Amino acid sequence: MTNRGGLLITGAALADGARGDLYLADGVLADPASAPAGVERLDADGLLALPGLVDLHTHLRQPGREDAETVSSGTAAAARGGFTCVHAMANTDPVTDTAEAAEYVADLGEREGHCEVRVVGAVTKGLEGEELAELGLMADSAAGVRVYSDDGRCVGDSLLMRRALTYVKAFDGVIAQHSQDTRLAGPSACCHESEWSGRLGLPGWPSQAESVIVARDVQLAELAGARVHVCHVSTAESVEVIRWAKRRGIQVTAEVTPHHLLLDTPLVAGYDTRFKVNPPLRTSEHLEAVREALADGTIDAVATDHAPHASQDKDHPFDVALPGMLGLEQALAVVVEVMVNTGRMDWPTLVERMSATPARIGRVSGQGRPLAVGEPANVVLVDPAARAVVDASASASRSRNNPYGGRDLPDPVVATFWRGRPTYRR
Ligand code: DOR
Ligand code: ZN
Secondary structure, rough: OOOOOOOOOOOOOOOOEEEEOEEEEOEEEEEEEOOOOOOOOEEEEOOOOEOOOEEEEOOOOOOOOOOOOHHHHHHHHHHHHHHHEEEEEEOOOOOOHHHHHHHHHHHHHHHOOOOOEEEEEEHHHHHHOOOOOHHHHHOOOOOOOOOEEOOOOOOOOHHHHHHHHHHOOOOOOOOEEOOOOOOOOOOOOOEEEHHHHHHOOOEOOOOHHHHHHHHHHHHHHHHHHOEEOOOOOOOOHHHHHHHHHHHHOOOOOHHHHHHHHHOEHHHHHHHOOOOOOOOOOHHHHHHHHHHHHHHHOOOOOOOEOOOOHHHHOOOOOOOOOOOOEEOOOOOHHEEEEHHHOOOOOHHHHHHHHHHHHHHHHHOOOOOOOOOOOHHHHOOEEEEEEEEOOOOOOHHHOOOOOOOOOOEEEEEEEEEEEEEOOOEEEE
């Protein structure tokens, strides 16, 4: 398939159920009636066509840990998952905390990416939590940074957090916080604090270690009149705080990961380090709370927290292995399974949560747009009925820490098109 000659996708249904042909030509959606005779065609009868998915939270590991992931391999995994845009987290080596570092990642994305790569800048220099990073210079750089995060670490200092919020307000940036009170849940905490942590002998991570930071941050966002985004919400208490803050008119948005929607604490009972993640997998009442919050919009978006790790960092006792799991390739599958197939959410709402809203939060133009003539040709074709047992070895990622391996799940992604070009075909 080529870009020039264009591609006519016929018979697909859109998220709202309407059927329409899509004509991808020169990177945009053109009027299907203008497609020349003999144009290449793709029969999409029985499939859904959705806007390309947008991930707000992806660890691409380049520069520094190219053994675990690269911009090329991570974005190839993204394309397989139906994504046409990812946000590359700043906890690389070196950290993305300067304009030069941000431009380096943006440039890699432009040259090697299988989807759009937006750069997340660090909030503090070296993620050390002591001095603000070059927030303004990163915004003004060619990378055009709008999302800032010390993810992996929490910005613990309230004054620094206030200053960061105030600073980024000037250019409509957002601080994406990894909410973890490190006094309540220190570096060794690795299991939801509950009967499970006690029984398994694993250091507990109480749900309040998350929600106390969320409660502080929404009040700081109110004080600064700025936008705060809560990364990987995992607890019922955080949901309640966000609900309160939204009712008050505070500019807060939030994301939930696929794994916090589907996987629960008892999975860690086998000490399988694929299930070690930060924040940890929670118990069923928390899973229910985040599912309900995603359905009603209290949680605005799904974000993967795709966190590839090399086997030498995972093949350790549970308490010392690095936290993190793959997410890009099965994200849509998990959301379809947990939210759509259960009747909790319809397809238009899924598009809001996985494409339109994350693009808006990241201030990404040209992503998360409706599939209409004149819009960028970022499209994912979905088979809503297909299922498969996840084969973890079939991943495009360089890492194999896939928590879904061996699970029977929906297998929705048939093809992904970014700027009119196929980036994945099943
Ligand atoms: O499990 C996690 N892994 N949580 C984070 O916050 C960081 C991430 C990583 O970078 O591996
Ligand atoms: Zn995080």
